[in-house]
Amino acid sequence: MEIFRFILAALLIAGGLFVAIVACKGMFKFRFVLNRMHAAALCDTLSIMLVLMGLVVACGFNLVSLKLFLIIVFLWFASPVSSHLLALLEVTINEHLHEQCDMTEAKRLCKEKQVDLSEVKKDLAEEEKEAANGK
Amino acid sequence: MNLANAYHVLYIAAIIVLTLLLFFCLIRAIKGPEVTDRIVATNMMGTMIIMIICVLALMLDESYLLDVALIYAMISFLAVVVLTKVYTGVYKEKKQGGKK
Amino acid sequence: MSKPRKDYEELKSVRFRRFIQGEREISTEVSMEEFQRQMDKEHEEDERLTYNYLNRPNVEMDPQADAKRFAEITGMKRFHKVYVFMAFVLCICIIGLLIYNVAYMPNYGSADAPTNNEVSEKYLEDGQADTGVVNMVTGMILQYRAFDTFGETHVLFIATCAVMILLFLKGKDEENAPHDPELDPEPDMILQTVARFLVPLVMIFGIYILLNGHLSPGGGFSGGAVMGAGLILYNAAFGFTKTGRFFNEKVYDILKVGSLALYAMIITYCLFTGANDIASIVPLGKVGAILSSGLILPINILVGVEVACTMYAFYALFRKGGF
Incomplete structure (x- = not known):
């Protein structure tokens, strides 16, 4: 029983790290700023959700996992707004x-x-x- | 090996990978030709640091580190909001100064 | 040429000086007039070049192209690359040196480190019975070393006063009016919708950190900073007019001065009950409950309010010059 929990947690954390590596590679691959922002937004939402879900599975359902859920909720509300504001800034500033x-x-x-x-x-x-x- | 060891190895591997990615983001923050590049890279670094703190909280079995992670998330969001306002103002002021 | 003159001109030092100054070597076998004529010709060439340079036509030059040519001619670009590389190497060396130094220190929290002596043991053993807190750091800074914290709160107050003296603009001052709020982007619907949900969350989290100062890491300063961040977020999303409806200068004055005055009164009371076995009327309560540890909870709340006002005041003064 415990071993299933460990395998599930390991899978989720590994998935989150894979998404973070892909996002980092995307930061260096693209030519324009807006494309790079698209890659960074990947890391801000999906990667952190998978990693924190893995940690929730690893530690059981108590007060600690409630705090982790709160972090996920806050970040899922705040990160898309950050991306929106940065895209607005880029469109205003970029002259080309x-x-x-x-x-x-x-x-x-x-x-x-x-x-x-x-x-x-x-x-x-x-x-x-x-x-x-x-x- | 028993389960506690396995969890320990998993957490340490996650922290090492995240630290390497943090370093690469720092390179992008230094190199980025535009201002927006740097803010984006800093935001991403903040998110990775939140992940590292949460993993540390489970590794050391101290639950107050999650408060620190939540504060980090709030402050990095607030930083992006205020920085975009300030930079838009600076750009418009430069344009007005140039026209006059 | 006469013999003394010839001996003089053939001295090694005179010939060396001529070589350094870039003058051509003139043989000494010629007569004196010929010698003088050749020297005059060289100086005349120099004067002509100087005159041409000083009276050159005043053409509109491109300073950037000039700078680039200058950099290429004098080798500045190569020097710049070498400089960047050497700066990088120096930073790596300093980092390596510091890490090597840290490796010699005792392990974190090991039992035989020099910091584990009887001073910290006394505080750890008697701390919970004396102060009634679970978080020993709060007990230290708000009970055993209460005057230091009092001084720190005063420092925050004085810093804000200094910034207000320098940056506060009253009334309609046309020349010095800041144009920062005009150049802001238009109020953003997405940010406002999300801020309606997030600002209460941030404020409640700040109050949670404040009230849990004696049970888990937190306390007045960090809780106050988070509450200040919540106020700044509200201001950034909705603008100065809407924030001014509940947080204007009068409210700010009352909160700031009032909290510091109350803090001073409480500390004066603690001054008399802290030593000489005079008991304080506020009970210590059960360890681990919210309402415990005597006067630490009110002090935390007052410090938190003070710090929140300070954070918001710095932001507002730098952006607008007022509230």
């Missing part, structure tokens, strides 16, 4: 994004001319208002 991935025509032109898209939209809205008032 139109060469690296597909963008809509308007966004591509704005990136090439280094103009802010929200300002262009505001100018367009003002022009439309003036035209409607003029009529």
Whole structure:
């Protein structure tokens, strides 16, 4: 009985470490920042869940495993938000994004001319208002 | 070998593998040409450290180390949130300064 | 040439000095006028080059291309690579030296280490009976060495006062207004939705660490730091206006000064009951329960509130110059 628990825990921890190795390899293999972020998000969610589930199996269901569940819940809420914010930062800061991935025509032109898209939209809205008032 | 030894070997192997991966992430944090690279690598290093602390908590049979791991998770999330705000502000300020 | 002059010009030191200064070697068999003429010609060449350099046309130069050419000509790039490599090697050597040094220390927690003497034994044996705590570290810093902790809390207070003096902006100051909040990204729906769930979790975890100071590692300082982190997360997700509804300057003043004043009153009471066998009216309680160990629990709460206010104050002062 105990040996099954050990084998299950070892399998889960080994799976988690394998995912972490794959994520680390992905950090070095890709060329662009957004691809590397995709690989890092793998480690933040799947790898830590498998490892911590292995530890939960290894130590039985008591207060310690409740704390481990709490860590998993917190990380599964917080890590995707981190990835979202970092992707937002990258899209704002990167000036050569139109060469690296597909963008809509308007966004591509704005990136090439280094103009802010929200300002262009505001100018367009003002022009439309003036035209409607003029009529 | 008995079961306690096997668990011990499993935990030590996990810690060694995670430490090696930590070192590689550090290389990416130093090398990364963009700012975002470095924040991503640091976040990943934080997650690996959380895994190491949890394994240590079971290895040494001290349950208060899990509190430390949870604090680490909170602080690394908070660091990403505040850093992205600050860097966006810095970039926009540079653009405004350049235009004026 | 006359003989004294010829002897002078053929001295090894004079010829060496001429060689260092880059002047050509002129034979001494010629007459004096010819000699002077050749020296004048060399100096004239030098003066012409200097005049051309000082009056060169003022063209718009590219400093980066100039710097690159300079680096290539003088070998700076090679030097930079060698420098980086040597810095790396030096760091590895220092790390190796320190690890080699640590290997000589006694093992962690071994019985014959020099730190296991009668001082720590006395505290470990009598600590639980004297103070009523399970976590001996909290007993040390809040009972046996209570004045040191009191001083530390004062240091936090003074640090925040100093930062406020330097960075606090009152009212509508048009010139010195910080433009950090204008340059922030727009409020993010995803972050706000998640923050509604996560901020209460962080605050409850901070309060848990605070209240368990005497039972497991934690206490006032770490619990206060986590609560401050919760406040910062709320501020980063929702902005300064919404945070100002429940945490503005008045609340901050009351919390900070009030907690430090109460702490001072409790410590004054402990000053009289700590020695000379004067009993304190607060009972020690059962070991291991939450409400135990006398006055340590109130002190932990006050220190936690103080530290949380400090953390949030630093963040707000550096971002906005106010609350």
